[in-house]
Amino acid sequence: MERKVLIVCSFVGFLGLLSAATGFGAEATRIKGSDVDTTDPSQCSYPRSPALGLGLTAAVSLMIAQITINVATGCICCRRGPHPSQSNWTIALVCFVVSW
Numbered sequence: 001m002e003r004k005v006l007i008v009c010s011f012v013g014f015l016g017l018l019s020a021a022t023g024f025g026a027e028a029t030r031i032k033g034s035d036v037d038t039t040d041p042s043q044c045s046y047p048r049s050p051a052l053g054l055g056l057t058a059a060v061s062l063m064i065a066q067i068t069i070n071v072a073t074g075c076i077c078c079r080r081g082p083h084p085s086q087s088n089w090t091i092a093l094v095c096f097v098v099s100w
Contacts, residue, residue: 008068008069008072011065011068012065012068012069015061015062015064015065015068016061016062016065018057018058018061019057019058019059019061019062019065020058022054022055022057022058022061023054023055023058025050025054026050026051026052026054026055026058027051029049029050029051029054030049030051031046031047031049031051035047066099070096
């Protein structure tokens with residue numbers, strides 16, 4: 001059991017670090033106002049930037065980490081066994097929705 005926990009925590013930790021690194025990379029490579037070329041007053045030309053790909057990678061890695069934690073802990077949709085008392089269930093549901 002402890003080996004599974006270590007593997008899940010390591011995987012989710014890696015995804016979190018990947019998300020942070022790609023998020024900072026996306027912010028660093030985004031297009032600034034000075035990069036926009038205005039050759040014609042009615043038309044702008046934007047250069048290519050890897051920011052979109054990096055941002056999507058950050059978002060997808062966070063989503064995979066969230067799904068992994070929810071499945072591993074048996075939270076809400078992946079629950080094994082009966083539900084706890086009504087007050088605990090309401091708190092768990094609120095935390096689940098807020099975490100997404």
